[in-house]
Amino acid sequence: MEIKKFELGNFALKSGAVIPNAYIAYKTFGNPDHPAIIYPTWYSGLISDNEWLIGNDMALSPKTYFIIVPALFGNGQSKSPSNSPEFRPFPDVTFYDNVAAQYRLVTEGLGVKHAKCVLGWSMGAGQTYQWITQYPDFVDLAVPFCGSAKTSLHNQVFLEGVKSAALAAKGASSAGSCRGETTPASLYRGWTAAERENGLKALGRVYAGWGFSQAFYRERLYETALGYKDLEDFMVKFWEGWATSKDPENMLTMLHTWQAGDCSDQEPYNKDFGLAMRSIKAKTLVLPCKTDLYFPPDDSENEVLNMSAGVGKCIPFPSIWGHWAGGPGQSKDDVKWLDDKLKAFLANASW
Known part of the structure; x- marks a missing residue:
């Protein structure tokens, strides 16, 4: 189907x-x-x-x-x-x-x-x-x-880090939990290619510290279970690769749904x-x-x-x-x- x-x-x-x-x-x-x-x-x-x-x-x-x-x-x-x-x-x-x-x-x-x-x-x-x-x-x-x-509340704080990392790439900042960016809607603008790439890479790296546990990293399961050669290889190919395959506005829309x-x-x-x-x-x-x-x-x-x-x-x-x-x-x-x-x-x- x-x-x-x-x-x-x-x-x-x-x-x-x-x-x-x-x-x-x-x-x-x-x-x-x-x-x-x-x-x-x-x-x-x-x-x-x-x-x-x-x-x-x-x-x-x-x-x-x-x-x-x-x-x-x-x-x-x-x-x-x-x-x-x-x-x-x-x-x-x-x-x-x-x-x-x-x-x-x-x-x-x-x-x-x-x-x-x-x-x-x-x-x-x-x-x-x-x-x-x-x-x-x-x-x-x-x-x-x-x-x-x-x-x-703790989860909202985590999401504020994800949101702020992405928005910083285009010189914007979070207006607070369950709110968008500080830029007024009337002055909204999209993302340049560089802002998009940098913002999504930052989003992925913030997310990397939360998606898996401390024990997952301590035991290097990203190497033994997932096959990455080292931590940076995992950060770039897994986390940045995931994030940069997405659209920043889509990610922020879904982030609001989650945060609220x-x-x-x-x-x-x-x-x-x-x-x-x-x-x-x-x-x-x-x-x-x-x-x-x-x-x-x-x-x-x-x-x-x-x-x-x-x-x-x-x-x-x-x-x-x-x-x-x-x-x-x-x-x-x-x-x-x-x-x-x-x-x-x-x-x-x-x-």
Whole structure:
């Protein structure tokens, strides 16, 4: 199945802003008559970057399920700054907006009336929490892995470093957490080729200290597991290579979505986080990584503690791969661990 677009028309955001001629990109796997699983993308990720967890012998099997992979606004496949040059500056988009668009895709575009499961890694986990609070009766099971229901203050600080590194390349600075650059929208300008390259390289190097754990670097897994010759080779080819393959405005659009993440910031919760968590009806398997530097298990355990009794369970990945334990498939042991957990949960709704 090829990547398709679901047209949204002039899409009104929660903020009141409108994205003209909006659409979300998506890809499906399996038979539409099978139980549906919704599997959103992550920060910077393309739809293809989710496919490592899908396979006939895996928990997410197209032989058993109808798997829907919708792309985030800003990822370059859905409506994004990079494919909307006439529309600047791009408005702030939230998880609420993304999931509202995905709900229209799933129900209107694909005819799904109820889903078996929603799951995702990182920002995909944020969308998972958004789904089960925004549409609490629509899905039976949820698996947020290496992500959160509300972006923590520490995580916001990390993202300020990423944002500021990129913006500095064009002489701009951050206007603060969950805000864009200090330059007024009326004076917005794009990026020169040099600013783009330098800003994205800086973004990648800031990110490098957070994506993997201290133990990952101490044990030099970038050499033994990933095959880079030394630390600088890893920094240049892995981190700078990843970052410079992206569009800076896309990255900043998705960064805002992440930084502002809070599934309680909607009716009827009105930022009452405990109420949002208690309102979750889907049985929820929360899988942090014990060495994740910005989605630590303590935060995940607190999310589960705020859920109603018996609804949630937190089980950390026993891994030193940090945030990357949850994706995108480079740690084979972690892939097996996750797939085994998913198989048991999808089959029996048990931990």
